[in-house]
Amino acid sequence: MLLFSWNVTAQGQYLLSSKYALEDLRKSLIPQAIWTPFPRIDDRAGWSKADAGMMQAYVRQAEGYLNYQWPPIPASTLRLLASTGNQSKYETICHEKRAVLGTLLLAEIAENEGRFVDQIIDGVWSFCEDSWWGSTAAGGLAADRELLGLPDVTDPFVELRAAETGAFLAWVDYFLGDRLDAVSPQIRKRIYREVNFKLLQPLMTKYNNTGHRFHMWMGQYPNGRAPNNWNPWICSNWLVFALLLEKDEQKRVETLAKILRVLDEYVNPYPHDGGCDEGPGYWGAAPASLYENLWLLNSATNGAFRYVFQDEKIKNMGRYIYRAQIGGNYFLNFADASPKLYPAGDLIYRYGQDIDETDMMSFGASYRKQSNGSVGATHFLRNFFALFMPDECRQPAQPAQPAPRLPLPKDVWLPDLQVMVARDAGGVADGFYVAAKGGNNDESHNHNDVGSFVVFYDGQPLLIDIGSGTYTAKSRYSTWFYCSDYHNLPTINGVTQKAGITYRATDVAYSATKQDAEMSLNLAGVYPGADVNSWVRTVRLNRGRNVRIRDVADLKKAESVTLHLMTCYPAQVSKPGEVVIHYQSKEGTAMAFVIRYDPAQMQAKVEKMGLEDDEDVNVKRNWGDNIHRINLEVIAPKKKDTFVLEVKKM
Numbered sequence: 001m002l003l004f005s006w007n008v009t010a011q012g013q014y015l016l017s018s019k020y021a022l023e024d025l026r027k028s029l030i031p032q033a034i035w036t037p038f039p040r041i042d043d044r045a046g047w048s049k050a051d052a053g054m055m056q057a058y059v060r061q062a063e064g065y066l067n068y069q070w071p072p073i074p075a076s077t078l079r080l081l082a083s084t085g086n087q088s089k090y091e092t093i094c095h096e097k098r099a100v101l102g103t104l105l106l107a108e109i110a111e112n113e114g115r116f117v118d119q120i121i122d123g124v125w126s127f128c129e130d131s132w133w134g135s136t137a138a139g140g141l142a143a144d145r146e147l148l149g150l151p152d153v154t155d156p157f158v159e160l161r162a163a164e165t166g167a168f169l170a171w172v173d174y175f176l177g178d179r180l181d182a183v184s185p186q187i188r189k190r191i192y193r194e195v196n197f198k199l200l201q202p203l204m205t206k207y208n209n210t211g212h213r214f215h216m217w218m219g220q221y222p223n224g225r226a227p228n229n230w231n232p233w234i235c236s237n238w239l240v241f242a243l244l245l246e247k248d249e250q251k252r253v254e255t256l257a258k259i260l261r262v263l264d265e266y267v268n269p270y271p272h273d274g275g276c277d278e279g280p281g282y283w284g285a286a287p288a289s290l291y292e293n294l295w296l297l298n299s300a301t302n303g304a305f306r307y308v309f310q311d312e313k314i315k316n317m318g319r320y321i322y323r324a325q326i327g328g329n330y331f332l333n334f335a336d337a338s339p340k341l342y343p344a345g346d347l348i349y350r351y352g353q354d355i356d357e358t359d360m361m362s363f364g365a366s367y368r369k370q371s372n373g374s375v376g377a378t379h380f381l382r383n384f385f386a387l388f389m390p391d392e393c394r395q396p397a398q399p400a401q402p403a404p405r406l407p408l409p410k411d412v413w414l415p416d417l418q419v420m421v422a423r424d425a426g427g428v429a430d431g432f433y434v435a436a437k438g439g440n441n442d443e444s445h446n447h448n449d450v451g452s453f454v455v456f457y458d459g460q461p462l463l464i465d466i467g468s469g470t471y472t473a474k475s476r477y478s479t480w481f482y483c484s485d486y487h488n489l490p491t492i493n494g495v496t497q498k499a500g501i502t503y504r505a506t507d508v509a510y511s512a513t514k515q516d517a518e519m520s521l522n523l524a525g526v527y528p529g530a531d532v533n534s535w536v537r538t539v540r541l542n543r544g545r546n547v548r549i550r551d552v553a554d555l556k557k558a559e560s561v562t563l564h565l566m567t568c569y570p571a572q573v574s575k576p577g578e579v580v581i582h583y584q585s586k587e588g589t590a591m592a593f594v595i596r597y598d599p600a601q602m603q604a605k606v607e608k609m610g611l612e613d614d615e616d617v618n619v620k621r622n623w624g625d626n627i628h629r630i631n632l633e634v635i636a637p638k639k640k641d642t643f644v645l646e647v648k649k650m
């Protein structure tokens with residue numbers, strides 16, 4: 001029986017879905033009744049291998065939830081995004097409920113005494129009573145004039161938060177099923193009914209429906225853009241609730257077959273260099289989620305998908321996370337990515353182990369930490385990765401466990417993503433770090449930022465990409481930090497960059513030597529209407545000395561040109577030709593950097609960003625209330641001109 005069809009043509013190798021016929025999948029798939037991805041709750045010998053300190057922390061945390069009152073979600077709360085433009089209250093309730101349920105479950109597994117079971121049942125029932133499990137920003141609930149913020153409960157569709165909720169409920173069923181039945185068989189029946197109606201059925205029967213209620217994350221978007229992190233992230237939860245809850249083996253294998261095809265729609269167009277155009281801040285939801293899928297697939301099929309880890313693209317997708325590190329918790333944050341990350345070291349270590357990558361294992365080991373008992377509202381599977389990590393480390397794939405170490409590569413070039421990374425020396429965060437990007441202006445979580453760059457020193461920010469703000473109902477490109485004039489880019493004849501897949505860098509070139517590294521690219525194509533013949537930008541690191549930006553302009557008309565630079569420190573024009581940035585080291589030591597320019601050619605002005613609107617909340621959280629924009633205005637624009645900026649320590 002044909003359960004789904006595809007209305008897009010994807011290019012690629014179909015690494016996952018082409019390996020096995022349906023009958024072969026059926027033979028490989030472990031039956032639902034006997035699949036044990038982790039020890040059952042009564043297997044105390046199995047749980048004795050889990051990290052005891054972490055288990056105790058979960059118990060301590062859960063004790064504070066013994067009297068937790070599970071909040072209902074009224075229609076007025078669901079409609080907040082449509083009525084006020086802000087969904088934070090609704091999101092806070094949903095995130096908290098998942099985190100509390102997950103904490104109680106882990107505590108009950110640790111203690112195995114029934115102390116938390118009643119609260120878990122109340123949590124399960126609370127979720128089952130909720131009409132909608134997803135985000136109110138998903139699927140156009142707020143914008144659709146028919147819905148105005150309320151879901152059509154007769155026609156469910158599946159997005160991130162709904163899929164996460166289904167996985168949380170499935171883990172409760174897996175570990176506590178018999179105990180739930182002892183209270184009432186209706187509890188597990190209710191779990192399956194809600195998951196089946198809200199998730200399993202629409203996932204198997206709907207793909208590219210018209211209107212807003214479709215699962216476009218499964219494949220290519222109408223404009224040709226490849227799927228983003230929603231694809232593997234949702235699939236990693238879909239696998240959990242499908243394989244754990246569905247007792248009909250025919251449905252399980254057919255669901256598995258569809259998930260493999262959906263995942264291939266993500267993997268096929270993914271760049272071979274492994275670069276994540278959503279930035280490292282989304283790596284944990286993108287390649288890391290793909291890894292969760294691969295782990296689950298191998299667990300449920302006795303390793304039938306181990307071959308995937310030998311694929312070079314899959315290896316590069318893993319390596320990207322340490323290649324994008326700047327220093328400490330700072331990571332390259334083009335697009336909507338956050339500048340600071342706290343990577344899931346346990347998952348990274350496992351990924352590195354499976355692809356036989358020592359640098360990745362060492363990187364993961366550097367970020368391993370024992371849980372304080374806090375359970376996130378997403379990626380619940382990763383709690384088990386962390387719990388059983390000590391045993392993994394006692395029996396590593398390498399002859400000796402790799403020591404914690406940050407690889408911090410000296411040079412990285414991602415030709416598909418068109419991103420350059422260079423630092424003064426490899427293996428350390430000391431000195432200058434520079435990264436620059438090409439690409440196009442329809443990347444996932446896009447900012448209009450083709451040709452932008454960042455500069456760090458000793459692992460601390462100097463010239464920055466603002467990165468992620470707070471999502472509101474305000475349209476993306478009416479918000480300042482998505483626009484090119486609030487990146488380290490020019491405004492040409494009053495025109496900023498435009499959004500769209502056709503607006504891309506051309507003539508991209510890269511080179512690196514012992515002494516320097518540089519990237520050059522032509523930005524003419526991202527400034528439509530600016531009358532630009534060519535604008536060739538070169539971003540160059542002269543190791544141990546400076547960072548040099550050289551823009552060579554060829555314009556059809558020359559009315560106005562302004563170069564913009566963003567920093568998170570106070571800046572001032574010290575004298576014509578010099579802007580001083582008052583940088584602060586990691587230890588708090590004051591240090592000054594100078595941006596030199598030709599004072600006969602440009603005049604500089606510095607403005608402090610206000611950060612007073614709702615969308616600025618996350619910006620302020622990331623950078624503090626100290627963001628300054630440096631504007632270098634060309635005094636007498638010419639059709640052909642060259643602009644040179646030098647960034648140097650004073």
